[in-house]
Amino acid sequence: MKAKKRLFIGLLSVAFCIILIITAVLWYIITSGYRLSENILSILGILFSIMGFLLAIGLILTSLTLITQRNIGACNGIINSVLRAFLPLAVFLGRFFGIDKDKVRGSFIEVHNQLIHSEEKKVKPEKILLLVPHCIQWSGCPYKITIKPDNCRRCGKCLICEILFLKDEYGINVGVASGGSQARRLVKELKPDAIVAIACERDLTSGIQDVSSLPVLGVVNERPEGPCINTTADLEKIREAIDFFLKIGDS
Numbered sequence: 568m569k570a571k572k573r574l575f576i577g578l579l580s581v582a583f584c585i586i587l588i589i590t591a592v593l594w595y596i597i598t599s600g601y602r603l604s605e606n607i608l609s610i611l612g613i614l615f616s617i618m619g620f621l622l623a624i625g626l627i628l629t630s631l632t633l634i635t636q637r638n639i640g641a642c643n644g645i646i647n648s649v650l651r652a653f654l655p656l657a658v659f660l661g662r663f664f665g666i667d668k669d670k671v672r673g674s675f676i677e678v679h680n681q682l683i684h685s686e687e688k689k690v691k692p693e694k695i696l697l698l699v700p701h702c703i704q705w706s707g708c709p710y711k712i713t714i715k716p717d718n719c720r721r722c723g724k725c726l727i728c729e730i731l732f733l734k735d736e737y738g739i740n741v742g743v744a745s746g747g748s749q750a751r752r753l754v755k756e757l758k759p760d761a762i763v764a765i766a767c768e769r770d771l772t773s774g775i776q777d778v779s780s781l782p783v784l785g786v787v788n789e790r791p792e793g794p795c796i797n798t799t800a801d802l803e804k805i806r807e808a809i810d811f812f813l814k815i816g817d818s
């Protein structure tokens with residue numbers, strides 16, 4: 568496990584310990600015959616017990632999947648649901664420890680990508696959607712590419728040019744979205760079986776949560792001029808993600 572993945576898993580482990588302590592205290596109070604608000608205490612005790620149980624299962628299965636790099640018991644869906652549910656708690660704890668929330672989200676994306684990598688399913692090129700954020704387009708470009716990416720003249724001033732070459736090379740779909748609702752609309756229209764999404768940590772984590780039924784590999788963008796303007800991304804990582812879904816390079 569790389570250090571980046573360990574951050575999210577570590578924060579979830581801290582969350583588990585806190586939940587465990589709260590649960591133990593609650594059950595101690597309940598069983599020691601404390602009368603006031605007994606029902607509320609019992610409800611809280613049950614709630615924290617369930618949370619602790621789910622988190623423990625999620626943590627054990629995630630760690631086993633990351634270590635073995637196999638989809639253990641085909642339960643990636645359960646693991647992903649648990650991880651997504653506890654992401655806000657991990658971000659909250661990260662802030663408490665002075666860790667930037669994008670760092671926590673980046674770690675979540677790494678863990679999520681690794682879980683997707685443990686799946687075997689091969690996807691046809693035409694069923695892969697490469698989702699690109701509009702901010703990757705050069706800010707001075709006069710061509711509108713959100714409706715039709717092929718409006719790009721491939722002048723080479725931004726990564727859109729290279730992305731369209733990838734589209735031609737692989738035969739995949741490319742969608743350029745200026746926000747979450749446009750991305751959701753593209754997914755609804757194109758009905759992909761797998762998505763490679765380029766975005767910032769915040770948009771990637773919310774996008775992964777939005778399309779929980781589909782495998783999504785996230786590539787975090789690079790922001791040399793700050794957020795949302797003239798962004799770019801590692802083309803090799805994009806290529807690796809597409810190759811993974813197409814199972815190119817697998818023996």
Ligand code: SF4
Pocket residue numbers: 704705708709710712719720721722723724725726727728
């Ligand atoms: S590569 Fe395409 S989108 Fe980028 S600046 Fe040139 S024409 Fe515009």
